[in-house]
Amino acid sequence: MSVIISPSLLSVDFLELKTELERLNEIDDLWLHLDVMDSHFVPNLTFGEPVLNKVKTVSKHKLDAHFMVTDPDFFVENFKNVGLHNFTFHWEATKNPEELIKKIKALYPSAGISLKPGTPLSAIPMKIWEMVDLVLIMSVEPGFGGQKFMPESIDKVIALDLIRHENKLNFQIQVDGGINGENAGYLIQAGANNLVAGSYVFGAPNKDYLSRINKIR
Ligand SMILES: O=C(CO)[C@H](O)[C@H](O)COP(=O)(O)O
Numbered sequence: 353m354s355v356i357i358s359p360s361l362l363s364v365d366f367l368e369l370k371t372e373l374e375r376l377n378e379i380d381d382l383w384l385h386l387d388v389m390d391s392h393f394v395p396n397l398t399f400g401e402p403v404l405n406k407v408k409t410v411s412k413h414k415l416d417a418h419f420m421v422t423d424p425d426f427f428v429e430n431f432k433n434v435g436l437h438n439f440t441f442h443w444e445a446t447k448n449p450e451e452l453i454k455k456i457k458a459l460y461p462s463a464g465i466s467l468k469p470g471t472p473l474s475a476i477p478m479k480i481w482e483m484v485d486l487v488l489i490m491s492v493e494p495g496f497g498g499q500k501f502m503p504e505s506i507d508k509v510i511a512l513d514l515i516r517h518e519n520k521l522n523f524q525i526q527v528d529g530g531i532n533g534e535n536a537g538y539l540i541q542a543g544a545n546n547l548v549a550g551s552y553v554f555g556a557p558n559k560d561y562l563s564r565i566n567k568i569r
């Protein structure tokens with residue numbers, strides 16, 4: 353599996369949104385990571401459907417939405433016309449994950465679940481691993497960009513890769529939080545094939561995002 357990089361829009365200069373999206377359009381094989389927060393599941397509030405409807409008119413990349421929200425069922429319905437490629441919800445936010453995954457799969461090409469750092473892999477039933485297209489391992493506490501990478505997430509990726517391999521599954525393993533040119537190699541070696549990076553990419557000197565993305569790759 354090749355590695356997908358998904359720059360997180362959370363760290364973009366929102367006053368320059370259109371120009372920044374066009375700048376990312378010059379780079380191939382990216383996803384665009386969209387952190388939707390509701391100020392309830394996490395103590396932060398970002399953007400919703402009206403903003404993402406504009407983003408999709410400019411970005412050529414697959415839209416990868418990470419819903420840090422208390423009621424993901426509401427968002428599945430509400431965002432169905434935004435053109436998302438991947439819809440990831442938090443395991444900790446749902447009581448009926450099987451039904452939710454079925455709903456997502458009926459409306460979006462890819463369904464993902466995300467685990468907070470404190471949620472062990474053992475909390476997830478086999479049936480869920482079999483249903484999802486993507487598993488997002490959080491390597492920071494969700495809510496904010498620019499936090500320090502938690503190195504223990506590397507072992508979680510190794511264990512998840514084993515579950516994937518032993519059960520002949522092919523979900524993507526995505527990691528999100530504090531990713532940079534130094535820790536990315538360890539994550540890829542551990543089995544991750546989809547890496548989110550916000551502050552590292554958008555903090556590139558002279559807006560040379562490609563050089564930072566290449567360091568991760
Ligand atoms: O989900 C997120 C925060 O909850 C963001 O995707 C993540 O933090 C990206 O930012 P950075 O790479 O700066 O850590």
Ligand SMILES: [Co+2]
Pocket residue numbers: 360385386387418528548
């Ligand atoms: Co995210």
